[in-house]
Amino acid sequence: ARIRHYRWEVKYEFKSPDCYRKLSITINGRTPGPSILAEQGDTIVIDLKNSLLTENVAIHWHGIRQIGTPWADGTEGVTQCPILPGDTFRYKFVVDRAGTYLYHAHYGMQREAGLYGSIRVALPAGEAEPFSYDYDRSIILNDWYHKSTYEQAAGLSSVPFVWVGDPESLLIQGKGRFNCSSPGIAAGVCNATNPECSPYVLTVVPGKTYRLRIGSLTALASLSFEVEGHNMTVVEADGHYVEPFVVKNLFIYSGETYSVLITADQDPSRNYWVVSKMVSRNNTVPSGLAVFNYYPNHPTRSPPTVPPSGPLWNDIEPRVNQSLAIKSHPGYIHPPPQTSDRVIILLNTQNRINGSVKWSINNVSFTLPHTPYLVSLKHDLLHTFNQTPPPDVINGYETYDINNPPPNLSFTTSNSLYRLKFNTTVDIVLQNANMIANNNSETHPWHLHGHDFWVLGYGRGKFNVSEDPKTYNLANPIMKNTVPVHPYGWTALRFVADNPGVWAFHCHIESHFYMGMGAVFEEGIDKVGKLPSSIMGCGDSKRFIRP
Numbered sequence: 045a046r047i048r049h050y051r052w053e054v055k056y057e058f059k060s061p062d063c064y065r066k067l068s069i070t071i072n073g074r075t076p077g078p079s080i081l082a083e084q085g086d087t088i089v090i091d092l093k094n095s096l097l098t099e100n101v102a103i104h105w106h107g108i109r110q111i112g113t114p115w116a117d118g119t120e121g122v123t124q125c126p127i128l129p130g131d132t133f134r135y136k137f138v139v140d141r142a143g144t145y146l147y148h149a150h151y152g153m154q155r156e157a158g159l160y161g162s163i164r165v166a167l168p169a170g171e172a173e174p175f176s177y178d179y180d181r182s183i184i185l186n187d188w189y190h191k192s193t194y195e196q197a198a199g200l201s202s203v204p205f206v207w208v209g210d211p212e213s214l215l216i217q218g219k220g221r222f223n224c225s226s227p228g229i230a231a232g233v234c235n236a237t238n239p240e241c242s243p244y245v246l247t248v249v250p251g252k253t254y255r256l257r258i259g260s261l262t263a264l265a266s267l268s269f270e271v272e273g274h275n276m277t278v279v280e281a282d283g284h285y286v287e288p289f290v291v292k293n294l295f296i297y298s299g300e301t302y303s304v305l306i307t308a309d310q311d312p313s314r315n316y317w318v319v320s321k322m323v324s325r326n327n328t329v330p331s332g333l334a335v336f337n338y339y340p341n342h343p344t345r346s347p348p349t350v351p352p353s354g355p356l357w358n359d360i361e362p363r364v365n366q367s368l369a370i371k372s373h374p375g376y377i378h379p380p381p382q383t384s385d386r387v388i389i390l391l392n393t394q395n396r397i398n399g400s401v402k403w404s405i406n407n408v409s410f411t412l413p414h415t416p417y418l419v420s421l422k423h424d425l426l427h428t429f430n431q432t433p434p435p436d437v438i439n440g441y442e443t444y445d446i447n448n449p450p451p452n453l454s455f456t457t458s459n460s461l462y463r464l465k466f467n468t469t470v471d472i473v474l475q476n477a478n479m480i481a482n483n484n485s486e487t488h489p490w491h492l493h494g495h496d497f498w499v500l501g502y503g504r505g506k507f508n509v510s511e512d513p514k515t516y517n518l519a520n521p522i523m524k525n526t527v528p529v530h531p532y533g534w535t536a537l538r539f540v541a542d543n544p545g546v547w548a549f550h551c552h553i554e555s556h557f558y559m560g561m562g563a564v565f566e567e568g569i570d571k572v573g574k575l576p577s578s579i580m581g582c583g584d585s586k587r588f589i590r591p
């Protein structure tokens with residue numbers, strides 16, 4: 045195993061990823077940032093210099109479990125203090141499992157300003173994957189807003205509440221296309237011929253098979269991804285091999301990664317569209333387009349066809365079916381414990397307080413503490429956050445009507461957390477429900493830090509505590525770190541609380557987490573090693589760095 049050392053400088057720069065000039069956060073001048081390429085077992089060292097001038101930062105390594113290094117998880121308020129302007133922070137951790145992962149800002153709503161990238165961990169030399177391909181490529185799908193993160197965050201926190209709305213465009217590997225002749229665009233801000241927004245080109249050699257690693261880091265959008273005229277075989281999800289299955293379009297939610305195999309087996313005399321389309325919310329966002337370029341056709345030659353229009357935004361069935369199709373590859377089954385020690389049912393509701401809108405989990409809208417939990421729990425600074433834990437299930441869950449708006453909009457905001465007994469097996473049932481508006485329930489991709497979980501099942505409607513667990517897949521469930529809960533449905537997960545630390549669990553929609561859609565789990569805090577002082581300095585953690 046090697047040590048891979050990166051020096052990154054994080055800065056604001058004007059970029060035009062969709063032809064519209066916007067202040068974006070870059071790493072070493074780029075957004076998406078540099079890819080981390082490593083081999084299983086390698087140690088990654090990133091010296092991150094914050095050159096944002098007037099803004100803090102923190103970066104999370106999404107999908108890396110941080111076994112033994114919970115302080116390197118990069119979650120502001122949970123595992124570290126933010127990195128101050130001018131400071132350099134060292135992240136050091138081991139990538140212990142091959143697969144496709146991501147990284148992104150985890151401070152405020154900074155991720156959507158462009159601070160993100162991909163992590164590709166290869167198998168050690170001599171070990172083979174259970175599938176073969178000729179070339180390996182990575183792309184990240186994203187959505188893109190023209191308003192600044194600050195304007196968005198301020199709107200979400202104000203009275204009256206200002207929703208962020210739909211993104212202006214969809215990006216494929218950092219490139220999209222906004223219509224510069226849209227009304228109200230100031231002169232000089234949008235330039236359709238700027239090479240920064242020329243579409244991403246994936247050049248393929250006829251007859252060859254490509255492993256395409258696809259990650260989504262959208263702020264809001266659920267996506268359908270397809271390559272015109274080509275099937276895709278899904279082989280990996282969140283770093284785990286899946287029993288291969290073929291799709292025409294892949295549904296992908298923020299925080300998920302997949303590998304698909306695509307063979308360039310179509311008419312090689314032309315190029316094809318690569319399409320990313322927003323689903324699950326009624327929207328008019330134009331699809332993101334890239335070019336699937338058959339060598340030796342010219343990469344800028346437009347495909348002769350109209351891009352495929354993709355599935356209907358409100359067709360839930362194929363999305364649920366894809367979720368159900370994802371099983372562990374038969375050669376790589378990690379069987380889950382057959383029973384659990386604790387069941388936590390998390391009811392996802394939208395609530396209103398004094399004219400502002402929040403998301404709540406079991407009637408608790410989550411807020412981050414000012415002193416990172418990791419420090420306060422390790423050093424017994426328990427006064428720094430609310431000590432009343434959120435409930436494992438709400439009173440009256442049995443009779444709660446998920447098909448109608450919440451009957452009672454009352455809830456509390458709290459920075460309390462769940463404390464899990466070390467090494468116990470925990471089941472989480474995510475229960476979706478109707479939002480404040482009638483006939484509306486959206487998809488939420490939930491991401492767990494520090495763990496992979498088994499996906500035991502998905503269901504329609506209200507989870508039945510006595511019957512539904514009988515339908516769990518305990519034989520070959522996939523392990524993932526991010527999973528959708530579909531509209532009006534439930535999703536059940538299981539994990540073992542065996543990674544000492546404090547771990548965030550939240551909806552990966554940036555504005556939803558900001559509006560309180562999250563929770564935090566602590567386990568084995570007494571087994572966490574000595575905390576580096578570099579994660580301290582804010583809130584009450586200051587006391588540890590004073591001489």
Ligand code: C2O
Pocket residue numbers: 104106119148150299491493548550552
């Ligand atoms: Cu990729 Cu806590 O997020």
Ligand code: CU
Pocket residue numbers: 487488489551552553556557561
């Ligand atoms: Cu959400």
